[in-house]
Amino acid sequence: MNINDILSVENLTMRFGGIVAVNDLSFTAERGKITALIGPNGAGKTTVFNCITGFYKPTSGTIRLRNGDDEWRLEKLNDFRISKIAKVARTFQNIRLFPGMTALENLMVAQHNTLMRASGFTFLGLFGVPSYRAAEKAAIDLARYWLDQIDLLERADDAAGNLPYGDQRRLEIARAMCTEPALLCLDEPAAGLNARESAALNELLLKIRADHGTSILLIEHDMSVVMEISDHINVLDYGVQIADGTPQEIRDNPKVIAAYLGADEEEAIAVMEGET
Amino acid sequence: MAANASQAKTARGPDAAFILKKAVISALVALVLFSLMIGIRTEAGSDGQLTWWTRFGDLAAMVAVVFGGSIVMELLRRWWGPVDTVRVVPPSAQKVFSFAGRALVPALLIFTFLVPVIFYDERYILDLGILVLTYVMLGWGLNVVVGLAGLLDLGYVAFYAVGAYSYALLATNFGLSFWICLPLAGILAAFFGVLLGFPVLRLRGDYLAIVTLAFGEIIRLVIINWQTLTGGPNGVSGIPRPTMFGIPLTPGDDGLAALLGIEFSPTHRIVFLFYLILALALLTNWVTIRLRRLPIGRAWEALREDEVACRALGINTTTTKLTAFATGAMFGGFAGAFFATRQGFISPESFTFHESALVLAIVVLGGMGSQLGVALAALAMIGGFELFRGLEQFRMLVFGGAMVLLMIWRPRGLIGHRAPTVFLERNTVISSDLVKEGHG
């Protein structure tokens, strides 16, 4: 594992019964960079995400995460510990907010573990000790900061389920950021967004990388997002890696073009140019 | 105006025929349903032989009731409008409502405090008040599990039973006082809550329902059959009455009345019990309100909204669920200990599935998670139940029917919105359509 890598996936294989969703996949994600994972539908991208974030136990292979001096083997950690200890946060392809809670509450829930310690595992918090009150205030300030970053400060007290789709996408990213992750995994963050919203998303992700040094791993179909902000791209097809490189290299790779939309090269090029 | 009236008239023509047709069909269905069950009455004679006789009069009366009832229901429905359409309330009326809503809680609280003063001589009302408050407390306890954490629990009565038997057995066998047993009963019930929690951690939905129901039945069956410990179906009697921190409420020289130099009256004990359960219920309420604003309470609600997202945010869903079960069970245990000391006698008959269903109905009718709603629902259910005390046989029949009608009328409960636990600028309520119901 290279010292600059935050994540290193080695020989990852995931089988569901007889179906091989991911086959002997290896790739790395560099610290402080935006790494994209692309590929046609059914290429196994979300399965890779689910293995990294602990929702699936991989059939074989290792997933290493290095954060400072600590190195974690993610495939050995339990689901919630991956976020709690290894500091990997994620969003979901089909948004998973807490719809009946306000935007602010969503961000407060994300700070559960910090607040839990501050509340003396509830017992001190029950009697409202000053140290807990200070911690809660700090948590609200952090939430306010992220609401400001995603331009939702105005709607902080509205139910998350009432927000427009694009706002929900951004709120989910803000919620993941409130866990103060080292690695942020985004599963199709631009899905369903219009051009203006995608542009705002690009800006947000670049800002997260610049201001917080958070490494980002991204699954995305929207090439205007992928090509513009990724530092490095991995291309998957049928569960195996078929190419990797900078956006420019991927754009020029005939193997990718062929795989991406079958043999129809013209269309494939159109996709790669981001004209969809 | 005139045009409207004539339109209404033309609309009513076919309407009347429709209503009549519906009533006739209902009556026919009722005739078939009741033909054997009401039309014929069977009874085992003294020789063990079954005899039967006809009751066609009753049958005809029931069919007529269904016919008439169908017409009335249909007319009511037309007048009341469809149940689930959102009725637009003008802002001015909303203001009045919200003012009434804010005034309601203090008013209710003050009234409850004054009940023993106002109704000092009305033993029946005091007893009823104690009963209602017991169910308010049970409702608030179960609300933590069902309303906040979204875990369906059909065996809540088990914790009530554990609390009651803990106090009864500790007090009768070891002579421990109520005030020592109360926390012990809570702790034991919480322990049982965790015990139930472990196997059901991975279960969802209806699997959770049946396992909690089975758990409740197991506890009851063990109580019935473990005769050496629990006295079996005969129960435990001679459970000590509570003391006011060591001062008994008895007519003797060391009793409270003698110490205060007032004349002894059995009502003192009732009043004391009333304030005791009121204090316990308010404690439950206070703790729940505090917990909701703490990370653990938010985690419970988040769990109800989306368990997968919780795990992705680093929340340990196992301990979160277990604490919800334990907290709810603890309150059930407190209520159980109170029940035992109030009754002086307990038996397994008090801890049947009916109790679980009743408490669950209170929580759901209250509006899943609303503290005020649960209190109002408990008042409505227990009070309504008492109205039919005279009709002993028909009580459960009416109760069951009321449950069905109430659910159809208000599926989301009396108070169908959620109050946020924290806010930046505006403290608005969240419509219940957005709030998830959990996977239990």
Add this chain to the structure above:
Amino acid sequence: MDYFAQQLINGLVLGSIYGLIAIGYTMVYGIVGMINFAHGDIFMIGGFIALITFLILVSIGLTAVPVILLLVLLVSMAITSLYGWTIERIAYRPLRHSFRLAPMLSAIGMSFVLTNFSQVAQGARVKPVPPIITGGYTLHEGADGFAVRLSNIQIIVVITTIVLLALFTWLVARTRLGRDMRACEQDQTMASLLGVDVDRTISMTFVIGAALAAVAGMMYLLYYGLVDFFMGFVAGIKAFTAAVLGGIGSLPGAMLGGLLIGLIETLWAAYFSTEYKDVAAFSILIVVLIFLPTGLLGRPEVEKV
């Protein structure tokens, strides 16, 4: 060994009755995703109607046992199905797209209504009937004088169950109604777009479930020779346990679960203690669900994220 064989027979017969009730739970769960708490009481109503029909037929002078049995079966199935249909219509249909706990509480309410309706209408006392079907076969006589017996009524219960099960499997697999039912189970909206009458299909599910419960009620009456207003509750919980044990939504699972619960209960009572037989059945349910959270034959639930 003989004693064990006898208990095995008794357990299978009891299990058949549980299985017949469990099918009703599983079908309704499969199609509308709710626990029909009133189903146990439908079983009880079925028993009562069978009893009353039997009394009437006997008192009008009918003596041919097969004719009586057939008539009792038909009347009981017909009227009990109407109960199933009515309950769905009154208590569940208005709540079909509602908040999920509401139909469950409505069902619990309906169960209370039915229990207490028959208590009020028919009295609280247990209603015994004289044995209608007598006789049987001695399969094996041990040296110690213990005989393994298979009574005629046991044969009838098992054969009826097998026939109904076959009929029912055919219905679901081969008929139009069965196809509609399976379609509604998968996706009600899509089914209705393709011309399936969803309301009617759901009603029919309740009717069939109630008819099977009526058969179970009648078998119970013949086998144990008594009915009472409270028998639906315990039988209902056990049958539901059976449905969950077998994997709710699965028809063979319901039957398998029923047989297992019947066997567990009978064997536990025979070898350990009668008092704790229900505790044993429920404990085994909990243990099975810890290791197989979707029951024995249930489809594993894939968590989509």
